[in-house]
Amino acid sequence: MSVSLRVGVLALQGDVREHLRALTECGAAARPVRRPGELDQVDALVVPGGESTTISKLAVEFELLEPVRKRIGAGMPVYGSCAGMIMLADEILDGRPDQQSFTGIPMTVRRNAFGRQVDSFEAPVAIDGVDGPPFHAVFIRAPWVERVEPGVEVLGRVVAGEATGRIVAVRQGNLLATAFHPELTGDRRVHQLFVEMAAAAG
Template identity: 80%
Template sequence: MAEVTVGVLALQGDVREHLAALTGAGATAVAVRRPEELERVDGLVVPGGESTTISKLAEAFDLLDPIRKRIGAGLPVYGSCAGMIMLATEVLDGRPDQQSFGGIEMTVRRNAFGRQVDSFEAPVELAGVPGPSFHAVFIRAPWVERVADGVQVLGRVTEGPGAGRIVAVRQGNVVATAFHPELTGDRRLHRWFVDLVRGATDGPGQHRFAE
């Protein structure tokens, strides 16, 4: 299999957990804090954390526009929880000055499932990812309220709070979940994303759009 380098946006959030999960999934995992580090990766993970803080730090570290441009050029990107918010084209209940990277034409409601004390776990089946349902961990999680025609719904909450809500989506090479697979020992989603990166990579810095 082709070797790929997948970066984790290392400004705030559960960076270490994603680095470990990606390494376990067969990728070379690196932290990304600078534009020059972004240029060297074949794929990128935007971790869970605090979306408003990630937004401010991405601007302060001059990463907002470079990430947007690489997404537009076909870079495979996966966002979990706050990462889902950062990949949305519209965010509800966010700060007025909050910015996102975009990449998925969807409307996401921030902290839709409630506060920290309302965190919960529930099974989620993901389209295209083999095996049983994911044991999904939701922490101050968003949900997706609207998707455009070109967005594929990969999964919904099947029981418990917010049953039926969209919590996993994909548009081209960009994927997002409202839950945290990096906090469990289940590496299927990270392996699936690493395979997506391999399939979308034509060479260093060269990516094609997924069908």
Template identity: 75%
Template sequence: MWNVNDDLIIGVFALQGDSREHLEALAECDVVARPVRRPEELATVHGLVIPGGESTTMSKLVGIFGLLDPIRERIKGGMPVYGSCAGMIMLADEVLDGRDDQVTFGGIDMVVRRNAFGRQVDSFEADVDIEGLEGDPFHAVFIRAPKVESVGEGVEVLARISGGEADGTIVAVKQGNLLATAFHPELTGDLRVHSLFVDMVRAAGR
């Protein structure tokens, strides 16, 4: 819990991935944004963003730096977490095409497939309608993106790709205080997804 008169502090997992872009986007949303690399830094934040990057490398580093169990415990305790791209993989309860020793934080009852749309050269952009966001469709950037193969009953599907070979593919979900997207909103200059997450963090602290 946090006092509404205090600064809202949102951490960004910064051991691997595009943490800088998320830190900048969160700062534009008028919150205190801090990199998180160690358990003592995690303990100071009200919410956490897990950025895009390489999920297998993240999986190794969370063990080396002692963050796996602390993040899992904070998730179980209700801390809001947002994962983009590799962050989506890290929040999935089940991952397809991962390494045998790959671990995740879990928390979202979904099955995610890594690199579902191909290699780096197969990256693409698409306009998607995201439930809960006002205005025009969100221009989403997909880079070696995962996709959601299936979700459990408690998962809210916020966005799907419309049109083309990937028509109907789930690319944004929410379960409780956890939010995940297969795309990178931090690369677009559109702050609506980050603002949505900030609102989730504020609501969780009330």
């Protein structure tokens, strides 16, 4: 993969460094994005895990909400993990009344669906389009997808425990989202998938 592919990580809150490291290991030129001018300099964007209401608030304060929405509308590839999945959803359940998202994926996501921080867990998730064994997924105050509209591809579901069958990975066009945190593991297959998506988008 050529390092000419510039992938930004929204650096307002959350596990930014881990995503930067993972993207670099996948051959992308990774850089933090905090301002509209920095957004203009990247080909694709990762919205990291963290706290979705805080990311929403800071995106407004840093004047990034509308620029990111416009770039998504223009076809920019975006990957959202955990809170990033919430930020890409057209509808959020259990969010704050003033919470806004970047939108882009016509799906309904339930915030903190798996419970509080103490309810964090790890589980195998098989992801369509990713070769190899099931992904060892880390869920931390994670959302899940309640429903998707036609055209949204369900890539992964929980395969064990009380949440069996819940949707935790989706894709629509150049947009990818997971309810779990692949950046917290050494498995780079999800990031590699996104880098390949971004490269194919030109």
